Amino acid sequence: MSKVLLKGNEAIAEAAMRAGCKLFFGYPITPSTEIIEYLAKHLPEAGGTVLQAECEVAAINMCFGAAAAGARVMTASSSPGISLKQEGISYLAANELPVVIVNINRTGPGLGGLGPTQSDYFQSTRGGGHGDYRLIVLAPSKAQELYDLTMEAFDLADKYRNPVLILADGFLGQMMEPVLLKEKKEGNLPPKDWQTDGCKGRAKRKIASYFLVNELAEEACQRWQAKYDQIKEAEQRWESFYADDAEYLLVGYGTCGRIAKSVVLNARKQGMKLGLIRPITLWPFPVKAFTSHFDGIKGIVTVELNAGQMIEDVKLAVNCRVPVHLYKRQGGMLPHEREILKFVGQVFNLPVRGEA
Amino acid sequence: MQKVFGRPKGLTEIPFHYCPGCTHGIIHRLIGEVLEELNIIEDTIGVAPVGCAGFSLDFFSCDFVGAAHGRAQAVATGIKRALPDRIVFTYQGDGDIAAIGTSHAIHVAARGEKITSIMVNNAIYGMTGGQMAPTTLTGQVTTTSPYGRDNGVAGFPLDLPKAIATFDGAVYVASVSVDSPKNILQAKKAIKKAFRVQQAGLGFALVSILSTCPTNWGMSPVDSLKWLQEKMIPVYQMGEIKVAEEVKGL
Known part of the structure; x- marks a missing residue:
């Protein structure tokens, strides 16, 4: 296990690769850009793909598709970009798709500035987009924790079939600190018996969040809520x-x-x-x-x-x-x-x- | 007794929910037949839009994903990048692909994303009850153009396939119609080619299909077909708009 000096954003990117993330869809925005740059450089050698999307909306929906297909996938952005992704994040929550989303918070409202800020706390912890849903939100405080929590975020997303948000700021993203490159822990994650990857040898599957019968819509809300209650009980960390x-x-x-x-x-x-x-x-x-x-x-x-x-x-x-x-x-x-x-x-x- | 006509294997047993005279059913059937004939049902993942075809994911027998409004091609990109050896297609209305989702339509074409997009153009927003679409014809009355589409206010009908054909990554672009038996056969050929383009990994393929919406046009199904023939076909560039060199050999 080697110890290297990395920027916080690079620690996130390195951890994602070591967690088995094979696809990254994103759009450059300061102060998160080193994440897409680092992955563009290193992910192809690891057999993955970085696709620079036409916009933040495209990036989050590409994540939706990749997660539906069963891949480990991540996107990263900063506040205004995360705002643009909110519709897609709501759909991820409704369709229970495991995607890791990184927000290197910049100041707002509006275009804001690049200094450290925590102005997206409400957006992150209340869902952020439309509808009654929650993300698992992780708040690292140093480069090592950015690394560790990014790695764990993929497992949490898969375990609960829920999008996970990593919330940091430009101070943490840009600062260089020593990081111990730990290997991925092998855990018991549930099989992805829901993924839409072609129906060879099994019944057709569909992934959708369209409910025009109120009774069915309420059932779905109750199912999501039960999951959120389970997460509340099991995953509080401090x-x-x-x-x-x-x-x-x-x-x-x-x-x-x-x-x-x-x-x-x-x-x-x-x-x-x-x-x-x-x-x-x-x-x-x-x-x-x-x-x-x-x-x-x-x-x-x-x-x-x-x-x-x-x-x-x-x-x-x-x-x-x-x-x-x-x-x-x-x-x-x-x-x-x-x-x-x-x-x-x-x-x-x-x-x-x-x-x- | 020999069975000479049946439901294609590419469709499920679930009856269509579309209005009487709507041509979504014909288009679904054509895609269902193509999936069966190319033997790709088990390798295919479809992406449904928001709009009348929002429930199309129940009607096809392959795996299906429901995207947010306009985002089907971004979702399809994600699936295809994760599973490059699968067949991925989007099924979208004109409002979905030519208004709220236009940026993705342009960029999947520019990237040469190896997916197939089926655009169903009925010149109106059907699901929400007949509002003006980017494809609404000049002078056409809708609930949001109650005095007829005024080019000075609402601009001109958008011919998306014509624009998409200009991108290098779009290797097959066709605009067809399902208003007559002859044109239905043409439409099927175009759909089939668009899937074969993807099988061969050549690039992005788009088939736009002129379609009717008797309910929101306020016409009988027969009058709707006549209106499509007389009013819509002259506005939109029809036929195979682009067949790249590498596609000609298919």
């Missing part, structure tokens, strides 16, 4: 950092999760009992992290690169039993550790030493 004895909690994912760790360490040096919950799955949101740590908690601060989106899920997770505040930066700006700690001190009336 990292607890100094949370066991904490009186105050930071909650941050991705880039914010990284920064928040330093804040926690600085706070502990001052004797402040601060801990961190870093959600790794954004959907399902790790509600269990809060039930297991709840007893001694006096207050929570979410650290987000948006106007306050994840904070809604945190408030629901703790049933608003403790005050939950938001520390935010927007537009591609990052918070400083010192500012976050100062904010925690202010809202909870705790002493914070100067240049902590």
Whole structure:
């Protein structure tokens, strides 16, 4: 197992290849472009195909076709491109097709900028397109995790027959870090006894999401919901950092999760009992992290690169039993550790030493 | 007693749901016959559109996938790239392929995507109840062109096959009609060739088929056929619009 220096986007691409992804359909957009570039260079040697589509809409629908045919397939883009894909993602969810989608979030609304941001949290965790559906949403916070979670995303997609979204930002996508190139784990995945690959020796199959009989449409909704409930139960993931004895909690994912760790360490040096919950799955949101740590908690601060989106899920997770505040930066700006700690001190009336 | 006529093996036993006089049924049958005659039912994956043919996935006996509106050719591209040795075709109405899905129509042709597309052109949006399509004729009354299609407001009828024929990757493009027994036989020949082009791996093939919509045209089935012959055929370039050199030998 070799350790190499990779950009976050390259780590995603390398992991996809090693996970057996043979097809990539995409359209260039900063700050996600290294994913399609890396794969265009390396996937053909691995016997795969990269097709640069005419548009984001085409790319996601090509993924639809490839997944229906039984292939492991991925697409990657950044926020405006992900918006364009939403109709297709809704169809993937309805047809229960396993596709891995990467969003290297750039700022919005509109064309926005390239700085790190988490402005697509709602879009990612609420479905994003039309209809009542969910994606499994993974939020890595360093290059190694981009690699590991991308690899696992393919298994999760196949296991649950559901699209999986990897949500990162330009900071994570562009930064170079050492990555251990782990091999794919052999798991027990269900056979693809639904794929449309020609009906030789079996009955004809069809993949469709058209319901003009309301009773049948409701049945389908209930079936999807049962699956989502199963995922909620089985797949919540988070990292607890100094949370066991904490009186105050930071909650941050991705880039914010990284920064928040330093804040926690600085706070502990001052004797402040601060801990961190870093959600790794954004959907399902790790509600269990809060039930297991709840007893001694006096207050929570979410650290987000948006106007306050994840904070809604945190408030629901703790049933608003403790005050939950938001520390935010927007537009591609990052918070400083010192500012976050100062904010925690202010809202909870705790002493914070100067240049902590 | 010898059986001389029956249901082609390319079709299932499910009865068509189409309106009386609609020519989708004829076109389905032709495709069903071609799938059987080329012995490719088990190797074929069809992609259905959104529109009247949205339920066509029940009628063919091969595997079928239902795409989002206009996206059938992108979906077909994904299937074909995953399974290059299979036969992949799209079945799309004029609204699906020549309006919301035009970008894919152009790019599968430009890429020479090795798929077959069947475009059914009835000059109207049928499923939604008779709205103007890009293919609606000048002066034609629809629910969204209640005073007749005005070229100054709504532009001109779009002849997609003519445009597609200009792309290098499109190796076979034909425009046919199913208004008479003679033309039905011509249509079948074109459909068959479009599938053989794919079997030979030569490039993209498109067959556009002029079709009727008595319900939304507000005509009897017989008058609809007459209207197709008198009004539609003169507007659209008919016949084999493009037969690339490598296709001529098929």
